[in-house]
Amino acid sequence: MSDGPQVHSDDKFEQAGAPKSTQPASSEEAPNPEPLFGPAGEEVQRITPRERRRINRRELLKLVPVVALGAFAIPKLRERLLMNGQELSDWASGKLFGRHRLAQTFSDRDVVPFERFPYNYYHVLDPEVDLDHWTLKVEGLVRRPGEYRLQQIRALPKLVQNTRHVCVEGWDVIGNFGGTRASDFLHFIGADLTARYLEVECADNYYESIDMETVLHPQTLLCYEMYGKPLDRGHGAPLRLQMPTKIGYKQAKYLNTMRVTNVLQGGMRGYWEDQGYSWYGGL
């Protein structure tokens, strides 16, 4: 920027060495005639130690935003602040989400072999669902609550997709999933589509809640098939959620209850979410 003539060759600096007490009058008239500048354009001042302390105090005050970070060192505040930070991220994630913006789908070549699709569970891999007598209990803000059989769900239009399943731990797999669009099923049961949430409960006591926007996304499945075969027990037979726009722990397995609601009960937002994981969990 300014590698040019150096201000420090200026007389004002040379004068500085001279004892000022010999010329009290002149120094009072023109203490600081004009701001000086260093080689890189930085403002230069010649001041007394006392003025320097005053300036330093003022400059230190400007660092308040940095000092505010110290709040994270106080355990009580830290917990609150970190939850707020995560909620801000969840809020921004919701804003990024578009119901008509699709997650990437993949060719069959990219799908990982079934044997290499991990079984993930928190408690038991097989909660021993009685598949022959299984029904999905539907309740909440719906016109036709009750018990629904798998055949009724399978009778709705079927969607098969190769999508990426992303685990919060950091691994991911591209799998093949088949099922009914959740939005089709919500229409079928006469759900209030202006409601805010869908809650699900599972045979292994897992539970989840999903924002309605995501439930109505065209790639959100009530999934009953993987790799062209009925869901096996480890992957959540007979019915699970499969949402390529959500992180793995939102994809509840072994569904047995579904509730449409406007209110999430505290401590019932989701098994992992209630322990501190992001509720929105959007990808």
Place this chain on the structure above:
Amino acid sequence: MATRVSAIDNQSTDARITLAYEHPWVVRVAHWLNAVAVLVLIGSGLRIFIAFPSFGPKIPQRDFFHVPRELTLGGWLAGALQWHFTFMWIFVASGLMYVIYQLVTGHWRQVLFLPRDIAGVWPMARHYFFFGKKPAVETAYNPLQKLAYTATILLGVLAFLSGLVLYKPAQFWWLAWPMGGFHFARIWHFIAMCGFVAFIPGHLIMVLLHGWNNFYSMITGWKRDPEYLE
């Protein structure tokens, strides 16, 4: 900024101090916010990495390396994610604050590393690390500084973009493409972290070498008796 008028105080002393305003408050605030954010993001990022310390598939899982928990922040995965999802905002905001300020004031010209700076890097590095003669520097920042500071900006951009792909792969899948795909985003994110880890000790050594007065100018903005005004 208004001209500062310093009243002369004959009683106190006739010794006057020369001060140069090296670091405007925007730069200082951005620097310290960013410094804290980078440390938090590295610590919590390493804890997140422990949950799956690999760049390969889940089955079969081959761990890349073991991270000692003592170096990490957050306690467990959810805690580390909370730190990460909070301080990523502070990291990006302070980074943007700095870059925008540099652009608006034109100060970027002092610090941006350009091809013409390449020749000066080695003499400067030789001076610092191998006790070579100090090259004459006519500019506000020497070529090695420009290289280091420009590199941190690029690292920040890389960390931000690769982080965006990791966080929102369904929304930003197209951004994964130039990185070589979703799996490479995790590698790029890790590389950016390594870059910061490499920068920090070098930066701290330089700060130590240049003493308290130099360090203090990043706190108050004013540097006392700057060497270029001797």
